[in-house]
Amino acid sequence: MTFVLRMVGRELRASWRRLAFFFVCVAVGVGAIVALRSVIQSVGVAMTSETRALTAADVMIESGQPWTEEALALIDAAVADEPDVARMASIETATMARPADPSKSVAKVVELRGVEAGFPYYGTFVLQDGVAYQHALLAGGGALVRPELLVQLDVQVGDDIIIGEGTFEIRGVILREPGGQLGAFSFGPRVLIDHADLLATGLLGFGTRAERQWLLRLPEERIDPLVEALQDPLRDEFVSIRSYQRTEDRIATNLKRAENYLSLIGFIVLILGGIGVWSVTRVFVQQRVRSVAILKCLGATGGQVLAIYVTQVAVLGVGGSLLGVALAGGVMAAIPESVATQAATAAGLADLTYGLTVSAVVQGLVVGIVVSLLFALGPLLDMRTIKPLALLRWGLIPAGSRDWTQIAVGVLLAVGLLAVASWQADSWAVGLWACGGFAVIAGTLHLVGQGLVRVIQPLGAGRGFAFRHAVLNLARPGNQTRVILLAVGLGSFFIIGIHAVQANLVTAFSLEIGDNPPDMFLIDIQRDQAEGVGALVADRTGRSPNLLPVLRARVTGVSGATTTLDTVGEIRRRGMGREYTVTYRDRLEENERVVDGVFWNDEPSDQPEVSVEESVVSRLGLELGDTVRFDVLGRELAATVSSVRTVDWDDTRSGGFMFLFRPGVLDEAPHSFIAFIQGPTGTDARATLQRDLVAGFPNVSVIDGLEVIATIRRILDGATLAISIVGGIALLSGVLILVGSVAMTKYQRLYETAIFRTLGATSRTVVVMLVVEYGTLGLVAGVVGSLGALGLTWALTRFLLEINWNPAPWINVVGLVATALVVGAVGVVSSLDVLRKKPLGTLRAE
Template identity: 30%
Template sequence: MSGFVARPSRLPTAVRLGLRDLRGGLRGFGTFIACIALGVAAIAGVGSFAHGLVDGLAREGRVILGADASFQVLHRELPDAIVAALAERGTVATMATTRAMARTPAVGDAAKSSLVEIKAVDPGLYPLVGTLESEPAASTRDALAPRNGRAGVLVEPALLVRLGVAVGDEVILGDLPVRIAGVIRSEPDRLAGGLGFGPRLLLSLDTFRQTGLIQPGSLIRWMYQLDLGSSQATDAELRRVIADIRGRFPDAGFEIRTRMNASPQLTTQIERFSQFLTLVGLTALLVGGVGVANAVASLVDRKRDDIATLKALGATGGMVFAATLTQVGLLALVGTAIGLAVGAALPSAVVAAFGSAIPIPVATSVQPGELATAAAYGLLVALAFALWPLGRAHDVPVSALFRDTVDGERRWPRPRYLALVAATLAVLVTLSVVTSFNPRLAMGFMAGAAGIFVALRLVAAGIMALAARMPRSRRTSLRLAVANLHRPGALTPSVVLSLGLGLTLLAVIALVDASFRRQIEDALPERAPSFFFVDIVNSDAPRFDAFIAENAPGADLNRVPMLRGRFVRLGGRPVEEIRASDDIAWALRGDRGITYAATVPRNSRVTSGDWWPADYDGPPLVSFDERMGRGFGLKLGDEVTVNVLGRNITARIANFRHIQWDNLGINFIVVFSPNTFRGAPHAHLATLTYRQPASAETEIALLQQVAAAFPAVTTVRVKDALEAVGQLATQIATGIRGASVVTLVAAILVLAGALAAGHRARVYDAVILKTLGAPRAMLIRTYATEYALLGTVTALFGLASGCVTAWVVATQVMNIPFAFAPLQALGIIVLAIVLTVGFGLVGTWRALGEKPAPVLRNM
């Protein structure tokens, strides 16, 4: 026992002083701990949940993909030799996916049609992995088998609603009537297929071949699912199989997915979205850092008599600094521990509450790496914001400590403390960049946050300078309110810093959201086509043109040939070696639409180089989008190799084009000279744009007519697609707004803490003024005016900086016009005023209730 008691005596004196000082409890540090805990919980929770999603995708990759590996090609089926080679390695199941129109057999006005996402499978093998659940329950073979001369199909419930049909009814797919045998309740490999624009329709491969939808050039993705025969097959074994197939068939042109990357785009989007939410959490933590600085400054102020006594007894400034830093460090550890506990529990809580609505498997295990990152963020922010107020107290003499509340003198910390602040901030920035999915975004965020902090401090200084130079008002309450803005110990810097960054983030989110919605709802529909028509076969193209001219005489049809190809080499470099920015790197992944043309396409203009003659018949030439060409490091004369229909085709860049992407017209990154694909089977893509706005009834009627006359043509109504995109955008925006609430809560906590820290000064003010005869109503008007002025100016700055940031994000990142939203802007201003005045008056009311006598006796 004596050893245990003696142990603290061996601690450094400064540490023992700091620990002893904490015996009095944590009063006054609630905001400090809450701010750190909130920011750490946000970062740890978002990181853990996102990591759980990625781990869940990796763990369930075999089920999500439906096999160990998938070999995918467009337009064509793989040769028998390749299929046989795959069969040597395990079980091979063939699937095909495409979009088509399903319609009811009724004629006339009663006919209905709907876009569907078709999946054709081998009923005896599908699914290779996982379980297909349907209602009524049946095996895949039984559900898709013919009954009474009609093949069975399984559909998602949404199709029943769209077509007004039920299980057992018939629908027409292409040229073939089929029977709805049941409803899909769970499709094991649904996620691997990506985002769909229509309900799923599942049928057998034999039935699919009978529909007439398979035409030369039709946009059909053929997939060959390979099951190695055991879920225990190692990743190394799978990689050897992939390498062997690639080596034996180097020019096959297939895209390969494995259980290790069952849905790479989904994984990428999860990582990007989680990074954004992590930056939101970091914003909350930085806002909380202001609360840390306020709390530490308040601690130094409250302990000034103790510090003076220690210095009078011989304590050095370094010892005082170390003792106080010990307290701050322990408090930061407490806040961080609370945040880590909440963040670690968040994935399990989300799964428990919303697990049935999350289509992605989530691994709810503790994520040590994410928790360590969040802890590092919390401790670094606490240290960075605490060092400055702690450092200022180091060299202040005893007499100056006692005068501090009178003259309000401010000194910069010693150079070594400034160096410590700079080093801590550098480590914080480095951590943000190293752990970021997009280092440029992280650097931009940290630079923007630093700029806003500096600007907010300048705004506070400007308010104080302006208030000091304003003419004295005859109204007592206004004169006192203006004086409070610039007097020694004024709340102006704390309040402006507390609210400014949080309001800036809210303004950015609100205005970017408004710009995106304006782009979708207002600008695009006026100029966008009404329909996209896909898979118009060559032989039907003239008849299709005549049909549209007869049934939609007040509309313009733009029809172009379309193939699908995958970039293989650009400028002599394999695409795998090209490092491009995120906004254009998508063009290098998977298959892209390509076309050929004799003249410059609509919505394009040549910016460099020359277009080929209409009768050009030399070596293949290609026109490239100038922005992407610049991003890929291409120049005129470079060669571009694409794989089309299993063949590598190389063409020389003849020119670069500027493409107008924002009108939803037909645009292609690359356009080839017509002789490049002479004789190649392909289909056509077309858009239909009404010269005068057409009613919904007119558009739907045309959709039904096209579906009946051209069963193999897929018709996409643009307004329906925009509505689907808008719904997705709404869900994303709702999630982002929800996450931004964390920052607002942090701002409110810091604001409340800043106002609470000034409570003692408010008590003295109230007592003196009441003693001099000031009525309570006048004091309330004084403080309300002061807080309203602070809230208004802070809101205006937050709105201005938010507008600038939102403009950059909208125009430079999202490439859409910026739209100012006056209602959202007014809401931000009102919110700032309400918060500032509300919290301020709550504290003021308590101050006004203090009895004068006890306060005067202790002054």
């Protein structure tokens, strides 16, 4: 054992420079895992320690509809039994706000919340300039707003803004708010007003989307019994109830999922590092054949020799993993405090302390060491076949018969990686998919790379010395071509692919597709406002808007030939439990097509008939002639399915509806209208139209599609940046593997170059060889990555995102050229000292 350990020390001393790259490969992957996990865990700790503040109450009961008498009775009855309960009401709705100053022609969508005195039960407000929150700031027409609204409306504290029919004085600016909807999509900045004032704005007209809430505070031990008692009865009233612990659980689950997926990405980076480790070890073993033969000649057993090198790999694995942890620590320390504060504020947290977490560090270390050993073991096992006879007769390593140990190690590697991936993702299925997907991509890249190398082989018979040898170098024994192609190809594949997908998404969301697409959406137009809104829009845009009548409805049952669903619970289990916006008309829109049954004629009918979108048919197991029961504003409506439609959801001119009713039944029911219009061009004209619409019809919300597109683009940019960073780490791994491969084969290259130069090759010839060799390698890697990215974009757009595939050739070309340049430059620069060494010294050393 002492001998083994001493030899490990000596070997490390002699070859640490060559193996430094091994180190870095492991470190990058481990660093990625530790940093990603630590960040998410830190956020998780901060969030779950403040969940009460996130809901601002112990229990929140919420309804999208005005409270029904039944629901209120249920809540009242349950609360009446609780001795120490406090409750208050709150309402949230998206609406428009505009400055009271008529000279400012701007109106913006805001997230309005009305709260009662005593809000919040938990958590504290942080207002600008250290102002302390008190309900008096809201009472009597006061409003607290987010800072971004001040900029958007060009107003300041003290100014008045108009919301609905009410005028509110801005009395403070909210920096942090308890009870904000965590992570929910927001239509606009928060405006907080008094609950009673909100009721007086006239905004809660018919069909308005608003969340009515009851916030409850009660003793800890009473929370679960109350939630359990109310959950089922309220569900049938379409009312949700949840405790702060439920929120905590939900946040914890979501964070855990995010953490696991991000760690999986880190793991994939580590696998790339593993490929680097494998490549380094393979070359290292080739360079150690003579030393191993000498050791065996001097009496060392195969076990001792293997132990020396396995221990060496383990030491490097530990070292690399520790370096990875240090890297992660460095990255975390480098996150500017302002970013952390911003993130904390956005999440409604008091503060967010980033730092390495013990569990992330332990996981990173274990995964780093296991992956190092798994990838290095295969090449190291080759040492068993090195015979001392190699000292007398060079190169006599028999290919041998089938090596069961190597096969077993291969199986161990596959199972080990699957286990680690599953551990990281916390799911066998995800681990299997990740490993399988990675294997398929890597295998494809490998085969394509091999094919391309074969294609360029004939160039090796060319006349130019430098060119011929450069091409031959790509296929020489012990070459790193396939490893570099795999690693760099994967990196460029990720980056090019992700950018191409982003380009496709932006195109899909862009309103530039089609002729005259709508870019402004008007919602909550009341029946008596329809005419006025239509006239105003026609006046400003020159076109009368198509006002679509809409109602909110829920499916409550199905009586069909083959399917009978009696309860809301059964509908919910089929994924159809939410509230739908429905409409009625006597014709099909341009984006609709009947695929089954017959669409009604233009005669109204008092027999309810419904045309359903085709996906509904499979979900509810419907057939033509079946009866679907709806709850429309508390009234039950049983409609016969008379046709099935497809809807082109990309074409938004006429909207899209899952349920379309025949005119005659719903016409007289109370309903509101929505309109998709093409707004005027020019920022000022758009702002004026929005303002005038809101001024004339205060409850109407105007959503500017161009701003939504800009928001989506921002979100996509953020996501692309995040994915690009991951792709960048993958590419960095690829470049590291490239540098490592060059470094590892440099000794062989030094010798060859020394011989070439002794035989008369000039430095220029050697440089041309290097440029051609690495340029070709980079080009092939770029082609492989680019082709893979095309395939990835096609598959993702078609099957996952279900949008049109628009190849973005310039992204592929730029990616290809950039990959070729990076590989060429790195390869040549890392090999330059081949030129500096004097040939004689190199030849004597051999």
